[in-house]
Amino acid sequence: MGISIARDNILFIIEAFLQPVTIVLALWGLYYHFYGELTPLCLTLSLILFLLNFPAHSNIHDPDLESISNVLISWFSIAGFILVFGWFTEYIGLFSVKAIVCWLLVTPVFQLFAILLLRLAAPIIIKLQGPAKRSVIVGINEQGLALAASIAKDQYSTTKLIGFFEDRELDRVPKLPSNTSHLGAISSVASYVKENRIDSIYLCLPVADQSRMVKLLNKLKDTTVSVYFVPDIFQTELIQGSIGEMNGIPLVALIETPFTGFNGMIKRVADILFSLVTLILISPVLACIAIAIKSTSPGPVIFKQRRYGLYGDEITVYKFRSMTVCEDGTEVKQATKTDSRITPLGAFLRKTSLDELPQFINVLQGRMSIVGPRPHAVVHNEMYRKMITGYMIRHKVKPGITGWAQVNGLRGETETLDKMKERIDYDIDYLRNWSPKLDMYIVVKTILVVLKKESGAY
Incomplete structure (x- = not known):
């Protein structure tokens, strides 16, 4: 688990703005080239593009191929969203096909060129910030060593690690990195800081060792050093870990949903727009499937089943009926490869994932999302929550029509506990x-998986 160091320096501030500004400048240049002026429509589109891309993902540490891949996937996903929205609102007719194609192809080239320039300029930018911050770590343990490793591998770091302080004998602690040393006991930290111009101290002491920490902090009040506490995050798996406050009291979130505040609004707006446009486009397909189901086997067209939704609350999920039964009781058998309950039409619907299409209605209702953990039958939830640690954490978000597990080959039957654990x-x-x-990546990957008929569903 990596720990970000000095994310507030000038280099990372520039990087946060670089991609959004590059995209806007590319739009302005192309718009002026094709239309001779920057109209209010162009400026509105610029604002939308800036907000969708700010703050930019950090690409400066990534390998070249990964940077190229990240830029292309991000750009064409966002551009695709803009084009679909433009088509739906008919604004797309205001632009020529040549201008749109040029915009799609030229913008990522500008982005990659900007990243290259930033990498070339990075050493100069770092030098302009002045000398590196001299830092020490108090505590030789797992989080202290992780912090040291993070500093060492970051070629753009503005922090220089001098060494560690620890009371225990060196043969009782993990081995120190080759480029650092043991500077002494914790009781000598304050005097060492004064004598050696140390800028920052990272406290990696156990929370339970409060008395020693308070004693050290009192001594450090006679210095100008910056002090940071590094909590022992290795005792638990962090889910959207973050630092905040409640009425002025600092809080550390260990397990939280990613969809709070602005993120939640983005997720919901995207769900509504995507599902609404999709339902309009596929309405003839829905009608044809409904007629085919009704005419080939007895029973309802829509199969309704109780599933767990957000926060573990029960929801009703819709699917096209693909079996001769509609199970939703205390026993629900998962479909298998040679399941006799599956109708001939149902086998095709499940193989192509067409049976999932009614769930776009669930998304509009707010019960589901386009992307999220796939919902399981209630009886399966009750069974697996007792067998898999952390199983219910997946219900911190709305279930999705598709998910990260599904595009990684974990769709369909989970005949073993290990397979279900891998999905979780x-x-x-x-x-x-x-x-x-x-x-966006998961949506694109889902489409490709379905087109290749690699869904894995029975």
Whole structure:
């Protein structure tokens, strides 16, 4: 688990603005080239593009191919969203096809060129900030070593690690990195700071060791050093870990939904727009499937099943009926490869994921999201929550039509407990790393998986 150091320096501030500004400047240049002036429509589109891209994802540390991939996926996902919205509102007719194609192709080139220039300028920018901050770590333990490793591998870091302070004998602590040393006991920290112009101290002491920490902080009040506390995050898996406050009291979030505040609004607006446009486009397909189901087997067209939704509350999920039964009781058997309950039409619907299309209605209702952990039957939830640690954490967000586990090959039957554990690991990984760009990537990957008929569903 990496720890970000000195994210407030000039380099990272520039990077946060670089991509949004580059995209806006590319739009302005192309718009002026094609239309001879910057109109209010152009400025409005510029603002939308800036807000969708700010703050930019950090690409400066990534390998070249990964940077290129990130830029292309991000750009074409956002541009695709803008084009669909423009088509739906008919604003797209205000632009020529040539201008749109040029905009799509030229903008990512500008972005990659900007990243290259930033990498070339990075050493100069870092030098302009002055000498590196001399820092020490108090405590030789897992979080202290992780912090040291993070500093060492960051070539753009403005922090220089001098060494560690620790009371225990060196043969009782983990081995120190080769480029650092043991500077002494914790009782000598304050005097060392005064004598050696130390800028920052990172306290990696256990929370339970409060008395020693308070004693050290009192001694450090006679210095100008900056002091940071590094909590022992290795005792638990962080889900959207963050620092905040409640009525002036500082709080550290260990497990939280990623969809709070502005993120929640972005997620909901995207869900509404995407599901609404999709339902309009696929309405003829929905009608044809409904007629085919009704004419090939007895029973309802829509299969309704109780699932767990946000915060573990029960919701009703819609699917096109693909079986001869509509199970929703205390026993629900998962579909298998040779399941006799699946109708011939149902096998095709499940293989192509067409049976999931009615869930776009669930998204409009606010019960589901386009992307999120797939909802399981209530009886399966009650079974697996007792068998898999952390199973219910996946319900910190709305269930999705598609998800991170599904595009990584974990869709369909989970015939073993290990397979279900792997699916849950992907679900929790999605919660931990969510971003609008990840959602866009999952949607694109889902479409590709369905087109290749690699869904894995029976």
